[in-house]
Amino acid sequence: MKTVTLTLAKSPELYIEGQNITPDQFAGKKAAEIASLDVWEGKLKGPLGNYFTVEGDGGATAGETKIVLRGDCTRVKRIGQQMTAGEIVVEGNADMYIGGWMKGGKIHVKGNVDSFCGIGMEGGELIIDGDAGHHLGSSPRGEWRGMQGGLIRVAGNAGNDTATFINGGTIIIGGDADIHISTHGEGGTVIVKGDAKGRVGGQMVKGNIYVYGTIENPLPGFKLVGEVEQEVDGETARFAHHIGDLGERHPVSKGKTVYANLYTRI
Amino acid sequence: MNELIVKNGFVFDPLQGIKGDRMDIGIKDGKFVETSALGNPKVIDAAGKTVMAGGVDIHSHVVGPKVNVGRLFRPEDKLFKSPLKRGNRMEMGFSVPSTFKTGYDYARMGYVFVNEAAMPPLHSPHVHEEIRDTPIIDNAAMPVFGNNWFTLEYLKNNEIENNAAYTAWLLRATRGFAIKVVNPGGTEAWGWGLNCESIHDPVPYFDITPAKIVTGLIETNEHLGLPHSVHLHCNNLGNPGNYTDTLDSLKLAEGYTAKNNFGREQVLHITHIQFDSYGGDSWRTFESKAEEIMDYVNAHDNITVDIGQVTLDETTTMTADGPFEHSLRGLNNLKWANTDVELETAAGVVPYVYSPNIRVCTIQWAVGLELALFAKDPMRTFISTDHPNAGPFFRYPRVIKWLMSREARDTTMKTFKWLERTIDATSIDGIDRELTLYEIAQMTRAGPAKALGISNTYGGLVPGMDANVAIYALNPEDMPSDPEMIEKAFSQCAYLIKDGVVAVQNGEVVAEPAKRTVWVDVKVPDNAQVQRDIYEHFLRHYSVGVENYKLFDEHVHNPRAIEVDATQ
Numbered sequence: 073m074k075t076v077t078l079t080l081a082k083s084p085e086l087y088i089e090g091q092n093i094t095p096d097q098f099a100g101k102k103a104a105e106i107a108s109l110d111v112w113e114g115k116l117k118g119p120l121g122n123y124f125t126v127e128g129d130g131g132a133t134a135g136e137t138k139i140v141l142r143g144d145c146t147r148v149k150r151i152g153q154q155m156t157a158g159e160i161v162v163e164g165n166a167d168m169y170i171g172g173w174m175k176g177g178k179i180h181v182k183g184n185v186d187s188f189c190g191i192g193m194e195g196g197e198l199i200i201d202g203d204a205g206h207h208l209g210s211s212p213r214g215e216w217r218g219m220q221g222g223l224i225r226v227a228g229n230a231g232n233d234t235a236t237f238i239n240g241g242t243i244i245i246g247g248d249a250d251i252h253i254s255t256h257g258e259g260g261t262v263i264v265k266g267d268a269k270g271r272v273g274g275q276m277v278k279g280n281i282y283v284y285g286t287i288e289n290p291l292p293g294f295k296l297v298g299e300v301e302q303e304v305d306g307e308t309a310r311f312a313h314h315i316g317d318l319g320e321r322h323p324v325s326k327g328k329t330v331y332a333n334l335y336t337r338i
Numbered sequence: 339m340n341e342l343i344v345k346n347g348f349v350f351d352p353l354q355g356i357k358g359d360r361m362d363i364g365i366k367d368g369k370f371v372e373t374s375a376l377g378n379p380k381v382i383d384a385a386g387k388t389v390m391a392g393g394v395d396i397h398s399h400v401v402g403p404k405v406n407v408g409r410l411f412r413p414e415d416k417l418f419k420s421p422l423k424r425g426n427r428m429e430m431g432f433s434v435p436s437t438f439k440t441g442y443d444y445a446r447m448g449y450v451f452v453n454e455a456a457m458p459p460l461h462s463p464h465v466h467e468e469i470r471d472t473p474i475i476d477n478a479a480m481p482v483f484g485n486n487w488f489t490l491e492y493l494k495n496n497e498i499e500n501n502a503a504y505t506a507w508l509l510r511a512t513r514g515f516a517i518k519v520v521n522p523g524g525t526e527a528w529g530w531g532l533n534c535e536s537i538h539d540p541v542p543y544f545d546i547t548p549a550k551i552v553t554g555l556i557e558t559n560e561h562l563g564l565p566h567s568v569h570l571h572c573n574n575l576g577n578p579g580n581y582t583d584t585l586d587s588l589k590l591a592e593g594y595t596a597k598n599n600f601g602r603e604q605v606l607h608i609t610h611i612q613f614d615s616y617g618g619d620s621w622r623t624f625e626s627k628a629e630e631i632m633d634y635v636n637a638h639d640n641i642t643v644d645i646g647q648v649t650l651d652e653t654t655t656m657t658a659d660g661p662f663e664h665s666l667r668g669l670n671n672l673k674w675a676n677t678d679v680e681l682e683t684a685a686g687v688v689p690y691v692y693s694p695n696i697r698v699c700t701i702q703w704a705v706g707l708e709l710a711l712f713a714k715d716p717m718r719t720f721i722s723t724d725h726p727n728a729g730p731f732f733r734y735p736r737v738i739k740w741l742m743s744r745e746a747r748d749t750t751m752k753t754f755k756w757l758e759r760t761i762d763a764t765s766i767d768g769i770d771r772e773l774t775l776y777e778i779a780q781m782t783r784a785g786p787a788k789a790l791g792i793s794n795t796y797g798g799l800v801p802g803m804d805a806n807v808a809i810y811a812l813n814p815e816d817m818p819s820d821p822e823m824i825e826k827a828f829s830q831c832a833y834l835i836k837d838g839v840v841a842v843q844n845g846e847v848v849a850e851p852a853k854r855t856v857w858v859d860v861k862v863p864d865n866a867q868v869q870r871d872i873y874e875h876f877l878r879h880y881s882v883g884v885e886n887y888k889l890f891d892e893h894v895h896n897p898r899a900i901e902v903d904a905t906q
């Protein structure tokens with residue numbers, strides 16, 4: 073594994089569109105070539121080196137390339153977008169679309185991120201030590217094929233519209249989540265270790281949601297069917313088991329109707 | 339003097355019966371001329387290449403409100419698919435491309451005329467605003483009549499002359515081109531939560547049958563002598579077993595002959611007939627009835643059809659057939675847009691994925707190709723994808739490849755998950771026919787131009803006509819062994835000359851000659867009754883005033899009015 077260190081030298085006036093900051097783009101390139109990759113600030117295209125000092129060369133492949141971002145990346149978007157392998161560490165905050173459409177590899181953000189992170193994710197790991205904004209692990213706008221796989225772990229809170237149209241993969245939120253979780257979901261798992269505000273599992277067809285705290289405004293489309301003991305994220309606990317969304321269509325498998333499951337901790 | 343000569347190409351012009359002769363084509367001031375009339379022309383070397391008239395699309399949904407709904411509610415149709423600024427303007431979208439991408443992509447394929455398939459009259463200003471923004475290609479747009487309250491009332495009472503006067507008024511009010519009919523009566527019934535599934539199902543309240551709507555509109559059309567015929571999207575479209583309803587619709591044309599001064603011979607054009615050629619009594623027993631349909635079409639020369647070929651893409655369906663879109667939504671559970679257009683029509687939009695892994699989709703693919711391959715008269719059977727309903731228009735080169743190459747069909751069929759069942763349910767595997775370049779020219783320019791009644795201007799290379807020429811890098815004496823090269827040649831034409839200006843070279847747009855709006859201006863005798871009916875309906879029922887409803891001249895971009903005198 074070779075490490076490329078990007079240090080933000082000049083903070084942008086607008087926001088940087090950083091979709092080229094990926095192990096896939098950096099692989100096989102020398103530091104100077106990496107510095108000449110395009111980024112956009114608003115409508116203006118310029119080299120990465122205008123904003124960042126670049127130290128170290130990329131590995132031979134994406135899988136052998138690690139990127140470390142230093143400095144305040146609060147105004148840098150799309151880091152790790154569509155990456156397939158390798159590793160990215162953001163030492164502080166980052167902006168929107170971090171790990172969007174990610175297929176593999178790992179991103180670790182030590183601060184907070186803004187909205188649309190892990191959007192359309194197919195695989196890999198996205199670890200956020202701070203808070204995440206809205207549309208975490210959601211489907212892109214208009215798209216009915218949402219998160220397919222991978223893991224998103226946020227230590228802090230998440231905004232609204234987490235996991236819209238989720239089809240697979242796991243999202244773990246250490247803190248609280250705002251309204252709309254797994255809307256239109258057809259698979260996958262969302263775990264909220266704090267409280268959820270409301271509209272949890274609206275129009276959900278299949279998949280699982282766990283809420284450890286309270287749901288301030290639960291939906292009437294979910295029905296309590298019993299209690300279960302389950303191991304979730306490495307710890308065993310008892311949950312009230314609800315099925316829903318009863319207002320939505322549901323597939324039938326082996327003669328039995330398949331519902332989405334909502335588990336609330338007791 | 340702007341003079342060009344296209345030298346030494348292999349020329350295919352079905353309007354003149356020219357079948358690949360090596361000829362020179364002269365162009366002067368935007369029109370074709372005899373080469374002897376040229377002084378010192380600029381030379382375009384077409385040696386070893388195929389030369390045809392600019393392409394003519396008889397049926398495509400490219401402008402207007404439902405197209406824009408498709409654009410608005412499918413942002414994912416643009417995601418990661420809009421990276422390039424190739425022409426003068428940004429190009430966006432896949433199945434519902436932006437206006438600019440639409441114009442450029444048609445031009446890259448060598449097309450110059452596209453007939454917008456359905457214009458809701460109330461929203462005609464929007465249609466014309468988007469025509470203005472669609473570069474290079476000339477456009478016409480067909481207002482929909484088959485569920486219009488005026489039309490239903492006049493035809494119920496057998497008032498053909500009144501219906502003709504109203505039709506002429508609406509063509510002028512909307513700067514429309516022809517009489518489009520979508521699911522006659524069924525779309526009005528949809529306002530009541532119902533449908534007309536056969537041509538004998540009466541329309542609620544109006545109590546007229548689809549059969550009577552269609553024959554009444556054929557009589558209206560021939561009474562006026564319009565350039566194009568009635569252009570029909572059949573009842574019960576898209577459903578297993580509908581081919582009998584389609585045959586019923588086709589038989590409505592029996593006994594009618596075309597009356598017009600535009601060289602048109604058909605009285606009924608059935609559009610995207612692929613969606614109407616199904617047997618079986620459920621999706622499980624779904625099968626092709628293309629042969630039965632084409633047997634009828636082949637034997638009746640007062641009918642033309644376009645195929646509506648499924649291209650096996652992810653696309654966006656959009657039609658004024660409101661109940662059909664509702665049933666489609668029930669099949670695929672995807673998002674659905676639905677609207678009513680007061681007194682006139684309705685529309686729905688649903689995304690659709692035609693997958694090679696789904697048996698019904700691969701049978702539909704076979705049905706479309708069978709229709710074209712069973713056609714005895716390529717001057718009456720046209721290539722279309724009902725863009726974007728069965729696939730995007732920029733797949734025409736792929737459709738041409740399938741029609742010209744058995745090998746290309748076999749290669750695609752090998753990707754089918756249900757190949758055996760597709761073969762069992764269709765005749766496609768037993769068809770060896772490969773269409774010639776001449777037949778392709780018939781199906782993509784000469785035939786559609788004749789059926790639209792515009793073959794004095796478009797679709798051929800005759801002196802006096804608009805100088806629209808498409809040159810393709812295909813040598814008819816040395817056709818490529820790899821069918822992919824056919825698709826490539828028709829996707830990126832070597833040259834498109836539009837009105838005597840080189841617009842595309844080597845598949846890239848190099849100039850944007852002025853585009854036109856083509857519409858039909860019909861003179862009819864004064865009709866006080868119809869004027870009063872229009873006044874009354876706008877007073878009592880429409881939400882807009884009649885003076886705001888009619889298009890202003892400044893709405894209509896670079897108009898070319900086709901004059902029709904129906905006062906005699």
Ligand SMILES: [Zn+2]
Binds near residue numbers: 398399657
């Ligand atoms: Zn259509």
